[in-house]
Amino acid sequence: METNNSVATAGEKNDGVQEIILPSGRKAVISAFKGKHIREATRLADGESDKLVFALIAITTKIDGKPVLLEDMDEMDGRDAMKLTAAFSVNF
Numbered sequence: 001m002e003t004n005n006s007v008a009t010a011g012e013k014n015d016g017v018q019e020i021i022l023p024s025g026r027k028a029v030i031s032a033f034k035g036k037h038i039r040e041a042t043r044l045a046d047g048e049s050d051k052l053v054f055a056l057i058a059i060t061t062k063i064d065g066k067p068v069l070l071e072d073m074d075e076m077d078g079r080d081a082m083k084l085t086a087a088f089s090v091n092f
Helices: 035-045 049-060 070-075 078-091
Strands: 017-021 027-030 061-063
Touching: 017 078, 027 078, 035 049, 049 061, 049 070, 049 078
Parallel strands: none
Antiparallel strands: 017 027, 027 061
């Protein structure tokens, strides 16, 4: 009997969920998102367009099983932040 895992292997997509290994070695799981998540990210970004992708990452991503806060993105290792940002740019 086959099972359908909701989390894909690194770099693959399955049901809109993406799992990636960050340069720091931590595991990020990005959930599928909908228009309501984009609207929430827009609200969190408070009109600052440069915060929009970080807010969307914060809403849809867990790192090592823990939620990401918008403030976490500002203090995150730059290489990890760039890898996450790149993962979102592929989705657009």
